[in-house]
Amino acid sequence: MEFDRIVVVLVALVLAAWTVAAAWAILAARHREKRAEATLRSARRLGRMVDESPALPLLVRSDGRIEASPKLAQWLGLDSVPQYLSELDAGERGLPADKLAELTQAVLRAQKTAASFRMVATPRGSTRSLALRGCLADPQVSPGGAALVWVFDFSDSESELVKLREEAARARGDFSALVALIEAAPMPMWFRRADGSLQLVNSAYVAAVGGENAQAVVDAGTELVEAVDGLTARQVALQAAAKNVPIERIVSLTIAKQRRAFRVHDLPLGSEGIAGYAVDIEDMEELGRSFRAFREAQRAMLDQLSAGVAQFDAKKRLTFANQPFQRLFKLGPAAMIDPPAFERLLELMRDAARLPEVRDFPAWRREKAEWFAASETQEEAWPLGDGTHLRIVAQPVPDGGLLLIVEDRTEQLRLSAIRDTLLRTRTATFDSLFESVAVFAPDGRMQLWNRRFAADWGLESDFLDTHPHVEDLLGKIGPRLSRPAQAKAVGDTVRAATLDRKETGGRVALADGRTLEFAGVPLPDGNGLLIVLDITDSQKAETALRERNAALVEADAVKTRFLANMSYELRTPLTSIGGFAELLQAGVGCELDENGRDYVQAILNSAARLGEQIESILDLSQSEAGLLPLALEDIELMPLVKAVVEERAAPIRQCGLTLDLQGNGLVGTIRGDRRRLARALGHLVDNAISATPRGGRILVQVTRERHGTGDVAQIVVSDNGAGMDERALARALDGVKVSADGKTIERRQGLGLPLARQLIEAHGGTLRLMSEPGQGTAAIVELP
Template identity: 55%
Template sequence: MDVTPLSLVLIALVLAAWAVGAGVVVLRASRSARRAKAMRTGLKRMQTLLDVAPALPLLVRVDGRIEAPDRLARMLGLASMPQYLSELAAPVGGARGGGLAQSQLDQLWSKIQTTQKSAAPFRMAINLPGSQRSLALYGTLADPQVSPGGAALVWIFDFTESHSEMARLRAAAARATGDFAALVGLIEAAPMPMWFRDDGLKLQLVNQAYVDAVGAPGAAEVVQGQIELLEPEDGNAPADIARATLQSQTASERIVAATIHGARRSLRVSDLPLGQEGVAGYAIDIEEQQQVAREFRAFRDAQRALLDQLSVGVALFDGEERLTFANRPFRRLFSLTEDAVEALTPFDRFLAEARERGRTPEVRDFPEWRRERASWFGLQAAYEEAWPLPGGTHLRVVAQPMPDGGLVLITEDRTESLALSAVRDTLLRTRTATLDSLFEALAIFAPDGSVQLWNRSFAGTWGLNTELLDQHPSADELLNAIGRNLVRPEEASLIGAAVRAATLDRREKEGRVDLADGRTLRFAGIPLPDGNGLLTVLDITASQKAEQALRERAEALEEADAVKARFLANMSYEFRTPLTTIGGYAELLKSGAASDPAAASEYVDAILSAVERLTEQVENVLDLSQSEAGLLPIRKERLDLLEFLTKLVREREAAIIGAGLSLDLKARRGRIIDADPRQMGRAIGNLLDNAINGTPSGGRIVIEIRRASEDGSAGIEISITDNGRGMSAQELAIAQGGASRSSGEASERRTGLGIPLARQLIAAHDGTLDIVSRKGTGTTATIRLP
């Protein structure tokens, strides 16, 4: 085959073209290799970026298939990434852990479906079950280049630490908000005005107390109008003072006067810088404190002026043991000058200077003595001691510690009082000796009724125990003890009344009581000048007995005079009546008026009867006189009482029958006595005549003879009982004295000397006569013979 030049050219061209094509291919291949290498490098870089990215992608297709890196599986606690979203659910009771809760998975699938359909993004936060991990999910519709077909791309962020920090920040913010609200509320409710100025020193915040103090409608009006509470001081406005505080960054405090609620008040104002943000301020009303301080200063001045007027010395030492005040008596006692007080002399130096002036006791170790006195500042209670000074002066020193560590030193010159006390003791001993030497029993009672003083005779007079008086008993206790020794214990109240009258009523009162031992005491309560009461007691037993004897003797003499008078009056009647009868009938006989022998015989019988009556009365008088003189002749003989009384009754039979009376004689034979028949007959006859005369018609008289005792050893009793008119006690006393029973009734005859004579005649036979009579009931006369 011939090779032509054209063929060679063509071959050359083909080879050239092939070479060029090969070169192009090589160039393109080299470029593609470089591009592939760059893509692989970019892919590795992107993979590395995804691995270290804070968010992990989760691609969810429409059918639920998912694509995600294994790191997400580890984050969810899974061994590997499943193919479907539903497989991310944590098994219930399974051995494998991890995954999402079914409710979380359902919520996530619902949001993903919404995004796939509407392309709306969503956000979601979940906490993995059984773990402290918190995840934030941000879902969007995936780019078609990433996944065509409407897949959803979910970015998952692990914000566990951020969540904890956010929770902490939220709690801190909540606390800060609460604290700020509480602080604002506290500032708003604070009773003191408070305000805040910004860095421009303009009022930015005020509380309600500030608003009320300036009288503004509200806080906004105060801030808007920049209404100041405080007034300018020395040409400086409150803002200027706050500016100085802000610049110096140092808190300032001052006391100013301001008008609050229409009144001038003293305020303590404080400005507090708050960095460079502004200045806070508040004002405290100290008007009351200032007023108290002023009152305290006035009180202190008044107290010191008062202490200057006292007679005792008073000195004040402060907590640093310095002399701050001394009144005039103290300065006079210790020869202090005003300069020494104004120089605040220390306590140690004060004692040293006092020693130099001879105003301290003489002691052997003065430094030790001074140290002991310096310890007074640490005492818990007051301490008192006596200072005997040279020259005979005696000081009473009282150290009173103060709560602030100071000391009040009280000194009193007791030289004169001690001298007076000695004189008083002498007077008291003299008084005690004087009281003890008195015959009267004395006791002094205090106004409260207690026994203060008594002499030796007091206890013996009342029969008291001296131990009771040593206890200074009250008046009630003393009266109870005295009442046991009285005849009538209730009379102790009379003594108490005398004590009360002397101590409380300040008047004298006296009385008299009888003791059980027979003594009679006279007492008197006398008020004393010192407010006490004196009870003086005198034993008047002897004088009382003498007085009683004199009184009885006087009564006996008066009674004798009365008896004599009654005797004379009675005898004049008893003698005059028979004499008048005799004289009258004798005159009738002489005049011839009784010419008839029968009438003359009647007159003669009347004269003889009167003579008999007169003879009887004369014999009664003679017998009574002889009996009282002890000269009555008694001729005793043995008498049978029944026969003797029967004879007496027979002699008066006519009078008994004439008076319409009945008489019973109750006796036994054999009752024998030794007696004078005439004298005993006259005695019993007089008693029987009185019974006949004192018993009205229809009455009864009983005469009974009985032994005084059953064995007959006590004698015989003769009782004459009638149921007549009887006598009262006064009438019986008069009848026993021999006077008339009654002068107002003509029907009653006089008893004459019947009862007194009968008593004397019976007494002459060693017997007794007892008469018992009651008005309207009758009379019983009882004769007792041995």
Template identity: 65%
Template sequence: MELSPIVLVLIGLLLAAWTAAAAWLMLAASARARGAETARKASRRMARMIDEAPAIPLVVRTDGRIEGSERLAGWFGLDKLPQFLSELVGGQGKGLSQDQVITLTEHVRRAQKTAAPFRMALTVPGSQRSLAVRGALADPQVFPGGAALLWIFDFSESENELARLRADAARARGDFAALVGLIEAAPLPMWFRGPDARLKLVNGAYVRAVGGESAEAVVAGQVELIEAVEGLTAAQVAAQAAEQRQPVERVVATTIDGQRRSMRVSDLPLGDEGVAGYAVDIEETEEQARALRAFRDAQRQMLDQLGVGVAQFDADHRLGFANQPFRRTFSMRPGVGEGLEFERFMRESREAGRTPEVRDFPAWRKERIEWFSADDAIEENWPLGDGTHLRIVAQPMPDGSLVLIAEDRTEQLALAATRDTLLRTRTATFDSLFEALAVFAPDGHMQLWNRRFPSVWGIDPDEMDGHPTAEQLVALIAPNLDNPKQAQGIGEVVRGATLDRKQTGGRVALADGRTLEVAGVPLPDGNGLLTVLDITDSQMAEDALRQRNKALEAADEVKTRFLANMSYEFRTPLTSIGGFAELLESGAAGELTDQGREYVAAIIESVQRLTAQVENVLDLSQSEAGLLPISKQRIDLLPFVTKVVRDREAAIVDGGLSLDLRGGASAKISADERQLGRAIGQLLDNAISATPKGGKILVDLSRRKDGVRIVVSDNGSGMTRAELSRALDGLQSDVDGNLERRQGLGIPLTRQLVEAHGGTLDIVSRKGEGTTASIFIP
């Protein structure tokens, strides 16, 4: 069928439209495909960027379901991310703790309900990871339905750095506090000035040094510790140190607590902050330096007084000091002083003839220079041409210096020669003595003996040539003794003189009838001297004296009986006379006239004095005969002596004297009250009678380790040595120089009474100065 052209046109148009539509669809599909690919690429890039981002998002839905990256599971220490928020709780070092999940859940629910954002920090248990959580309600366009969007940041490195910074800050604060405390507790004044050189900070030592009330008051008043020196104040010096940016140190004198002290002041610039300063008290150091200089000068003056020459050369071999004996020994010129080289010193000494004559002097001098590096002291003897003999000691010091000591031994050698002569003289003297002598060493060997020694003992002189020991000598002597057992006693005498250092002796009888006196004497050199004397003649005289002694003992018994009878015969009449006189004084025989009373009083006084003299004579006689009765008992010394002094109170007052009694109340003594009281009373009576009006008497009691001491002293007329000797014998010189018996035998009786107690009496007197009597009783 034939189509009309219109139909064909329409069909063509329809086909063209269809083709155009298909082309457009193909182009649109291609564009959408390219857009979808671009979106997928952008989505992948975004997902990769989110995965690589420092923060990872976490969506928490209203039912607790969570959505997030698996990388977040590694942050939480989990193998994979759980589905619900409550499942973040792990165990055995994985996940979050129960308290952390509960807290996070509460924050999430609050954000879902109120849209309030929140922040919190999480530390994964068992790890060093620190997480920061920022949460808020999610955009409905992103996560509809009220979900919460959490951004989780890993700030472990920041937290570690922050922790380190906090620790550094805490340590810095601690160090600063310690530094401030150290400065405050420092014993030396310290301060700090600002850029304007004004005080801003001072420590307690500064406040005490300036006498301020507090640090604030000192800073407010700008009280300076250091005074102005040469017109510059301490602030001006600190300003100069800040300008020069160099520390300034100086020694100045300042007043602290009213005393002038030397201080070493230091100003230390601290950049633009200011200037710090401190002051060190060097007064003691300065005093020590002055003392050291004084000691050095005194030491040098002392060395100048020695007879030994001393010189010191320093490490550079130069003379530092030489005393006057050293200069005289080596004939050093007056102008030569410190700084003289050792080589030059040796050369000049050789020129002056003060060194030994040697063939090669340079080599000899070189060997002496090596003394400076020697390890030990070196000693040499230098014989000089003029006959002088020097002993040289070179002592190297650790610092490389050398001390040279020169001793002139010329006189010592002469003395040694004289000693040899004396030894030969001693040997000759030994051989000429009448006594037999032998010297034994501490080991018992005979060292020296005279010719008479072997002949006295009757032994062969050739036996002495081998220097026998004491035991060998005893074996040689024993056969010649009347009693051979006495030979051991001779060995004990030698032993006592050599080893025990005691002087012992004895007598031995020989078989030929002779008697020998043996004595061992320790010598100062440690040896022992054995002396032997033939006393046969004196022994016979002793026997005669012994017979006479028996006769004297019989006479002494007669004297004893006489003293016993005379004691009764003397005391009985005196007692009767005194009793009748007292009866007359009391009026028993009638009223007496005034003149009669005077006679009776004189009789009573004379009877008392005569009774005292009789008792003194009898006691002295009994003491010399060994018959004085002593009945000792324990007494307190101070009350006892006080009573003796009180008994003489009237005499002391009448004489216008003052008495001072001193002593401790704890001293006790075992003595006879009556006899000791008489001894002390005699000394007090003598002191009272010998002291003029206005004089003083001292009684001092003291306790010693081995007894007590009683001292009675006065400032009276005193006695000469001859007068004291007569007083000890019971005699005293009168005014005209004639000897008279003074109150019986007071001082001899006192001495006898004291010695009867086992004590001693010492009397010291000087004419015109007084007398001191000292009693010591063990």
């Protein structure tokens, strides 16, 4: 616009000059017209260049009027260039209000103080970024203090700048994060210059070397890794830089007074330097040692198993085979020194006749080699030619190998056959039992039974074949009882045996008159055994026995009364006879001649012998009835035996016998009834006298013997008579006994030995007889 005004002015001047100097103008008009046309073309060219330039001028006069290119209006989103600066904000388009206010203030400041300014603005509803640079306009451009503002469109530059800013911010963030990561890393990390000196270390490095801070460690050049084989950590890092190859090594470092293994890495970074870090692998090394120890322990444990175990690696080579595996397949030491592959191992097994007989061995071997690629565990049974049965379990492992487990099931199969035989034997045994038996599981279901069980309860075989529950069984049994409510007792017995593990029993009466007794017994396997016995006959016998027992009790009472009266009824007449005979002997009635006195003496001897027999019968009867009274006192044993022997001196001499008494006063005393002990020993001596032929010898020996419970007095009466056989010896101690009908008394032997036994046992002692035909007899008495 201004250029047009200049042109107009020039034209006006030309016209004025034409008027002043028409003549000269006519001459020079054509020349000036050409110059004007050239200038106009130049102005248009300059205007076009301004329009096409990246910066558009905005002239703001002192009164607020503006001059600008229409292109600037397009940049601002306006239809045309407004007249005043304040109109650049068109509401929804143009500059924002805050930016327009900032621009207005900057323009006013530039007009007053000639201060330049810069600002950035983005029109409303546009993504265009505009840069505004303002200054005071040159007077030749616009006199009067106008401000010239150049507007630049740097949208592309702004996008690139934003992108660069974002990338720079991201790079700064990544760098900060990387630095923080390195600083926070639990492993020591460091960076060396190209000459190998430390430049940067992290906190873990500082803590590992025990430094105060990172700068102090760097300044001191404190190395984490000690010299190994004469090479320092710096020299190793320089070697990595010289070869431009990372170097990795495992060294032992002392950290916090502990020796730990570290894997140290030196990484060359070109001309920048060498980075390094150390990874603590002590735990991993410890795990490795633990794993090796575990593997050795595992293999030692596998050697103790009865099952054979073999391990193969991913290359199908044998890595381990325990001792049972080697024994089962007869593998020699050479096979374990150079472990063969899987297929070669099968060939060795075949040569040792430890594989099943197959028609096509190569195909069979290839089939077994496919176990390595199987997705599931394979299991097979291998019957060998020698009768061995092997169970093979092939389990693929994740590393591509194979775990082969071999179990010798020969004994197990043999035991299974034995078990089947035992089960059949058990069934046959159950069926042959006199009792009814049934086995119940803990859940109450019947497992086993015999035929008699079904017969006793009247149950059908089809019903029992369903293995009924005990409640169903009770429902069948109840109607067959005389009192159906008693069926509950059977169920309680089964539950007590299976659940409570207690032995219980009971008795029920059937409607047909039979009586069954049952008992529940817990079995070791958790089941319960129900035993049922038909006791109908035994009940009848028990009733008869009760009746007979009542009769025996009454007979015993009669015997007791008889024994109580016998002493008086027998002894009184005998005493009277003895008394009258003594009076006759004394001549009270009259004087007797020699024959009369002999008769009287015979009467007295017979009365004395009858009195002894009566005393013996009474003692024996009272002893068997448990009514024998004892007058206990302390008795010197040796004088007692001596007196008994001396009383029988006359019969011994008359029979022509010799009696040898052995013993002394050191045998001590015993507690007992003197009269009855003397009678018992006298009967033993009398028995020896009667059993010994003329010229024989009788030995009476009194000793004190030590037994486990204490000392006992032992009296042995032996003779060298004819002796007795076993049958006679068994009957020797029998005396008066109740007959078989229980109503009469029978007498098998004399009263001497039975009475002696009863008297000795009444004192808590024992009497034993030892005899052999032709060797004599010995009676051994032991008294406490």
